[in-house]
Amino acid sequence: MSEKFEWINEEMEALKQQGLKTHIRTIGSACGPWMVVDGKKVLNFCTNNYLGLANHPRLKEAARAAVQIWGVGPAAVRSxxxxxxxxxLLEERLAAFKGVEDALYVQSGFCANQAAIPSMVGKGDVIFTDRLNHASIxxxxxLSSARVVVYEHCDVEDCERAIKENLGEYRRxxxxxxxxxxxxxxxxPLDRLFELCERHGIITMVDDAHGEGVxxxxxxxxxxxxxxxGKFDLEIGTLSKAFGVMGGVIAGSSTVIEWIRQKARPFLFSSAVTAADTAACLAAVDLLEEGTELVERLWENTRYFKEGMRGAGFDIGASVTPITPVMIGDATLAQNFSRMLFDSDPGIFAMPIxxxxxxxxxxxxxVMISASHSREDLDxxxxxxxxxxxxxxxxG
Incomplete structure (x- = not known):
């Protein structure tokens, strides 16, 4: 390797010594409760397939039919x-599903945040953001060039302090x-954050990537x-988790969404999502609107697994959702634990963070629980x- 890249070797070695080097496994099957990973059949506790829709026959059939009609790619940007x-059609259905006036469908949830935030604020404005917000936020x-003020995680009092200290100095x-x-x-605490923003005239935005379908x-x-x-100004979502497909959504009032259509760079400068993905997303909306069975099964599985983990003595943090963090502490031990899970017979696919x-x-x-897990899988x-x-x- 050229000397100019020797620093990469040094940094990679440091990551390895700290137990922070990411080991990327290769998937050899469709996403489901059991998967082939690195050539081995394992119990899947790793993906975001909350409702088991990623390999659902109705979604697959919708995608196949769409390819026959629309082809494999739109070959152009949306604008x-x-x-x-x-x-x-998907935008109309998602807006109705969420109880808002309009929605914009983009390439991913990550793109949705990059599309919405710089469209709403810029230089001379201020953003109040939770300390643990996602990397896409x-x-x-x-990208927005606005002033960013971080408040402590889920701390409404600290958020109010930050607002009072900064609000009068900025345009929006x-x-x-x-x-x-x-x-x-x-x-x-979305209700309390909403009340706080209403009092101070602040635009509200929530990224619901792990709440949709859950x-x-x-x-x-x-x-x-x-x-x-209909009260929160902007609702960001993804179609790649509970919906099982691909794409992101920005939902809100018709005024706000039409403005974002005019300004959002991922919408204006990157090719549209394929017809196959879009049709599969529509099929997922159909399934969610037809009944609540999958959501109820997801929560039943979540309660059962969490009770079992607590009973065994594991620390699973403060989770109140199907996301189940098994707290290890040391990064190297977490990597070893994950490796031992995978190497067991049968193996478990659950990655260290x-x-x-x-x-x-x-x-x-x-650990990511799914409606597709059986009671035997969980046991x-x-x-x-x-x-x-x-x-x-x-x-112990």
């Missing part, structure tokens, strides 16, 4: 020649919070959970976790 009838804030203000925090599984009536999300439908995704000393194994997982936890001293 020039890439907006299909399917895109507009952090990057969207940076935007508050952004994750709805469900993806590493800890706790939820934002919280609210029939999986309508955290805004519905707090009965704030360490710094900088979570703070130093807060490494964990993040097997509990047994293997308990055996390995005892063997490495994480539990």
């Amino acid at each position: 020039i020649a890439g907006t299909l009838e399917l895109h507009r 952090i990057d969207g804030c940076r 203000a935007l508050l952004i919070t994750d709805g469900v925090f993806s590493m800890d599984g706790d939820i934002a 919280l609210g009536r029939g999986g309508r999300g955290i805004v519905d959970h707090f009965q704030l439908n 360490g710094y900088p995704t979570v703070p130093q000393g807060k490494a964990r194994i993040r 097997l997982g509990l047994d293997i976790f308990t055996r390995i936890g005892k063997s490495v001293g994480v539990i």
